[in-house]
Amino acid sequence: VRVAPADLGADGSSRRVFLLTYRDISQTRRIDRMRSDFVANASHELRTPLASLRGFIETLEGPARNDPKAQEKFFGIMHEQVTRMSRLVDDLLSLSRLELKSHIAPEDTVDLIPLLGHVRDSLVPLARELDVTISLDVPEAPVFVQGDRDELIEVFENLIENACKYGQEGKKVDVRLTGGEGKQTEVMVTDYGPGIPAEHVPRITERFYRVNVEASRSKKGTGLGLAIVKHILTRHRARLLIHSEVGKGTVFTVRF
Ligand code: ADP
Numbered sequence: 001v002r003v004a005p006a007d008l009g010a011d012g013s014s015r016r017v018f019l020l021t022y023r024d025i026s027q028t029r030r031i032d033r034m035r036s037d038f039v040a041n042a043s044h045e046l047r048t049p050l051a052s053l054r055g056f057i058e059t060l061e062g063p064a065r066n067d068p069k070a071q072e073k074f075f076g077i078m079h080e081q082v083t084r085m086s087r088l089v090d091d092l093l094s095l096s097r098l099e100l101k102s103h104i105a106p107e108d109t110v111d112l113i114p115l116l117g118h119v120r121d122s123l124v125p126l127a128r129e130l131d132v133t134i135s136l137d138v139p140e141a142p143v144f145v146q147g148d149r150d151e152l153i154e155v156f157e158n159l160i161e162n163a164c165k166y167g168q169e170g171k172k173v174d175v176r177l178t179g180g181e182g183k184q185t186e187v188m189v190t191d192y193g194p195g196i197p198a199e200h201v202p203r204i205t206e207r208f209y210r211v212n213v214e215a216s217r218s219k220k221g222t223g224l225g226l227a228i229v230k231h232i233l234t235r236h237r238a239r240l241l242i243h244s245e246v247g248k249g250t251v252f253t254v255r256f
Pocket of ligand 1: 158166167193195211217220225250
């Protein structure tokens with residue numbers, strides 16, 4: 001609250017008027033807080049692999065100097081850490097690029113049928129590794145949406161990859177597209193894994209939010225995937241709906 005005394009003065013009176021200006025800064029504070037949490041989280045995520053790399057370098061320069069077996073093992077782990085850091089930096093860059101253009105709607109028109117086919121094909125090797133089968137169910141006629149091809153690929157790659165990774169024990173992932181002829185255009189990605197406890201569902205699209213940090217790390221997650229999905233969908237005026245039942249599985253629906 002700002003109090004600004006001002007003299008009226010016009011009629012020669014000596015009355016003073018006080019102007020009170022109220023500004024609700026709770027939203028600004030919340031955004032500042034989120035921003036600094038984000039920087040702290042990102043720094044922490046990068047510092048962990050860096051500390052481990054430093055440890056390995058010191059060991060390779062010292063105790064493991066003449067131990068080829070240990071060297072091979074340590075180089076393998078260092079390679080994994082560097083890959084993890086690169087993935088994180090790529091995701092951070094994606095997020096900041098998306099933030100810059102969040103208010104600009106995409107201009108191109110994309111047919112979702114070949115796009116989803118492309119995403120499925122690119123994820124077959126991972127699915128095979130995890131012993132998961134991805135099924136794709138699409139209508140006959142093309143389903144066009146206004147969108148950016150690369151960004152939509154990123155959305156469906158993230159959702160289908162998560163379904164395979166976190167729903168691995170369900171052994172299958174169903175991807176279903178509906179739309180065309182006045183129907184609502186939707187893509188549903190269903191897994192039959194452990195599901196997400198209800199209290200976590202509203203928060204899993206937040207940056208770095210994970211239901212289980214260790215499980216996410218072991219599955220090569222950065223904790224940014226769904227935040228990127230949400231940003232892209234906002235720009236596409238599309239919504240992400242999450243329906244999950246513990247012990248049964250999860251459905252992520254993208255509604256255009
Ligand atoms: P990550 O890089 O950790 O996978 P995401 O932003 O993609 O990050 O997902 C956030 C968290 O949401 C994951 O760490 C996981 O705990 C949870 N999650 C996402 N998809 C699923 C799913 N299909 N089933 C269960 N949990 C999921």
